[in-house]
Amino acid sequence: MNIGKAANQAGLPTKTVRYYSDIGLVLPSSRTQTGYRNYDISSIKKLIFVKHARSLDFSIKECRELLGLYEEKN
Secondary structure, three states: OOOHHHHHHOOHHHHHHHHHHHHHOOOOEEOOOOOOEOOHHHHHHEHHHHHHHHHHOOHHHHHHHHHHHHHOOO
């Protein structure tokens, strides 16, 4: 889904989702040939997770670390 729909489902402004993508915090699952970001369910869950973590005053750096732990399968 496009960035607008993903932002809506995550309850975040589109600008915030774009920022998270630009800094490599939550990357889109793919990009179209024209460069538009596409997000899947996994990406949306990560966006929601970051939204909750930020509401609890976790920094971007701490959110990155938490997402790293989440993505670590071992």
